[in-house]
Amino acid sequence: MAGHSKWANIKHRKAAQDAQRGKIFTKLIRELVTAAKLGGGDVSANPRLRSAVDKALSNNMTRDTINRAIERGVGGGDDTNMETKIYEGYGPGGTAVMVECLSDNANRTISQVRPSFTKCGGNLGTEGSVGYLFSKKGLILIAQADEDSLTEAAIEAGADDIQPQEDGSFEIYTAWEDLGTVRDGIEAAGFKIENAEVTMIPSTTVDLDAETAPKLLKLIDMLEDCDDVQNVYHNGQISDEVAALL
Numbered sequence: 322m323a324g325h326s327k328w329a330n331i332k333h334r335k336a337a338q339d340a341q342r343g344k345i346f347t348k349l350i351r352e353l354v355t356a357a358k359l360g361g362g363d364v365s366a367n368p369r370l371r372s373a374v375d376k377a378l379s380n381n382m383t384r385d386t387i388n389r390a391i392e393r394g395v396g397g398g399d400d401t402n403m404e405t406k407i408y409e410g411y412g413p414g415g416t417a418v419m420v421e422c423l424s425d426n427a428n429r430t431i432s433q434v435r436p437s438f439t440k441c442g443g444n445l446g447t448e449g450s451v452g453y454l455f456s457k458k459g460l461i462l463i464a465q466a467d468e469d470s471l472t473e474a475a476i477e478a479g480a481d482d483i484q485p486q487e488d489g490s491f492e493i494y495t496a497w498e499d500l501g502t503v504r505d506g507i508e509a510a511g512f513k514i515e516n517a518e519v520t521m522i523p524s525t526t527v528d529l530d531a532e533t534a535p536k537l538l539k540l541i542d543m544l545e546d547c548d549d550v551q552n553v554y555h556n557g558q559i560s561d562e563v564a565a566l567l
Contacts, residue, residue, distance in 0.1 A: 348551055349377045350390045351423050355403045357394025364501075368459075371501045372519045379516065408434050409451045412443040413536035416527050416557040417451035424549040433547040441540035454556060455521040459500030461493040461507065462516040471512060478506025490515075494522070523556035531566045534559050538567070 352373045360367035364374055370391070377387050406427060408420040418438075424430040438445050461480075463471060468485055475483050475493050480503050482494040495503040497519045504517045529537060537557045544553045559567075 344546075344548070345380060346382060346386075347548070348423075349373070349380060349382060350386070351403060352551060353377060353387060353390035354394040355405070355423055357391040358397060358403075362391045362395040368498055368501050368519065372517070375517055406430065407448075407452070408445060409448065410438050410443055410445040411451070412438070412540050412555060412557065413441060414527055414529050414533040414557065416443075416529070416537055416555050417454045417523065418443065418540070418544075419451065419455060419521055419554040420544055420550055421552040421554070422547075422549045423551050430547075430549040433549060434544065437540060437543040437547065441536055441543065443540060454525060455523050455554060457497045458520060458522045459495035459497045459503065460516075460518055460520050460522070461495065461500070461504055461514055463491040463493065463507075463512055464515045465489055466491060466512055470510075471507075474507055474510035474512060475503070478503045478510070480507075520552075521554040523554075526556045526558035529557050529559050529563065531563050534563050535567060 353370070356367060356370040356373045360369055362370070364371045374387055374391075377390075378384075402425050403423045404425070404427075406422045406424060408422065408431070410418050410420070412418045420434055422430050422434070435445050458481075468491070471491055471493075472483050479499055480493045480495050484492045484494070486492060493503070493507070500517060500519060504514060508514060534557070537555065541553050541555070544550050
């Protein structure tokens with residue numbers, strides 16, 4: 322996973338796209354409820370729930386709201402009948418796209434997802450069509466640190482890889498199920514963590530030019546605007562030069 326940051330290209334637009342606070346909170350609560358239902362309410366023993374709580378806190382959700390969502394999930398109420406579904410497809414420029422959804426109605430979800438691909442020059446694929454291009458990983462972002470000290474702490478905590486970035490930040494990759502343990506170890510060593518999440522990392526990327534990049538970004542916007550869509554992953558790579566033209 323050497324080279325220029327794939328994660329920065331893939332995820333840097335997320336905050337700008339999440340302007341609709343109410344919709345984002347609905348998605349966050351849905352993930353909290355589902356994670357607690359499937360893995361229990363103990364954050365230390367449930368990596369998915371730990372990631373969901375971290376994401377909710379980073380979006381300024383209160384602890385009370387988070388705890389209520391977890392209690393609903395553990396209690397197994399009527400609103401916990403959500404299932405995770407991954408849709409795979411091809412976006413503009415031949416990019417591979419994976420759409421992670423939480424839904425209690427598969428027909429409703431597919432009726433939202435499929436037209437988004439079609440309108441943006443892509444197409445929805447079959448199960449397994451692009452999934453093999455991605456690996457589920459834990460990702461920890463450190464804004465600034467001494468590289469040698471951080472590398473030592475990350476390795477000691479059980480990280481798989483650490484990548485210094487051009488802006489001085491660091492991306493630390495872990496096995497997804499070890500994310501919480503590695504995070505705790507790095508924090509215990511005195512480093513400040515900006516973000517920690519379970520994500521999908523592409524094994525290869527597709528370089529996008531100034532004509533194709535906006536089309537992919539439009540597809541991401543349309544998909545993330547769907548109520549049932551939780552996350553969108555892709556292997557499109559947008560260079561700094563192309564990004565400056567958008």
